[in-house]
Amino acid sequence: MIKHLWNIGLKILDLDAELAFLEQLGATIVLRDTLPADGDALEYAIVRLADVRLLLFPSVIFENQVAGGVAPGLTHAVFEVDDVEAEFARIKGLGAEVLLEPTFAKAGFGSRRIAFFRSPGGMIFEVMQVLERGVE
Numbered sequence: 001m002i003k004h005l006w007n008i009g010l011k012i013l014d015l016d017a018e019l020a021f022l023e024q025l026g027a028t029i030v031l032r033d034t035l036p037a038d039g040d041a042l043e044y045a046i047v048r049l050a051d052v053r054l055l056l057f058p059s060v061i062f063e064n065q066v067a068g069g070v071a072p073g074l075t076h077a078v079f080e081v082d083d084v085e086a087e088f089a090r091i092k093g094l095g096a097e098v099l100l101e102p103t104f105a106k107a108g109f110g111s112r113r114i115a116f117f118r119s120p121g122g123m124i125f126e127v128m129q130v131l132e133r134g135v136e
Contacts, residue, residue, distance in 0.1 A: 002079045002087070006128060007046070007053035009076040011060050015045060018056060022047050027054070031135050033108035037061055046109060046135055053135075062116045062124070065099040076116070076124040084113040084129035091127065095120055110134030 012018040019029060027049040034041040045056045055078070063070050081087045088102050099116035106112070111132040118124050 002081055002127070004080055006078045006080045007055045008074060009055045009057065009060065009078060009126070011070050011072045011075050012056045012058060013072050015043060015056060015058055019045055019047065022049060022054070025049065031108045035061070035105060035107040037105075044107075061105075061114075062099040065116070066124075076126055078126040078128050081127045081129055084115055084127055087127045088115045091115075091117055099124065106132075108134055 019032075023029065027047040030046040030048055030053070032043075032045040034043050042057055042059060042061065047054050047056065057075075060070050060075050062076075084102050088098075092098055096117035096119055099118055100114070102113055102115045104111070105114050110130060111134075113129040113131065114126055116124065116126050
C-alpha cells in the first residue's frame with residue numbers, strides 16, 4: 001500500500017537558476033547529483049522547501065513515454081511503498097497507464113525500485129520502494 005508522499009518532481013530547464021531562486025525562497029539544497037539512466041546521466045537536485053522535498057530534473061526519466069514530451073514545471077508525485085512489485089501489479093490492474101515498469105535506480109539519494117504511471121484522469125505518479133536511504 002502507499003505509505004506517504006516522498007517528494008514532488010519538477011522538470012526545470014535551468015537547474016542552476018532554479019536552485020538559486022529556491023534558496024532565496026528559503027529552500028535548502030539537500031543533494032545535487034547525477035542519476036545513471038539508459039546509458040546516460042540525468043542531472044538532478046533534491047531541495048527541501050518547508051516540509052516538502054522537491055526533486056528537480058532538466059529531463060525526467062519517463063520523458064520518452066509521454067507523447068509530445070514533458071513540459072517544464074510540476075511533473076509527478078512520488079509515493080513511498082513497501083513492495084514496488086506488488087503495488088505495480090495492483091495499480092496496473094486498476095487501469096493506470098504504465099510509463100515505466102519497475103526498475104532499479106541508484107544515485108546519491110540511495111537505491112530504489114521505482115515505477116511510473118499515469119492515472120485515468122492524467123495524473124503522473126511514481127511508486128518507490130527505498131532499498132537504501134541516502135537522503136532523508
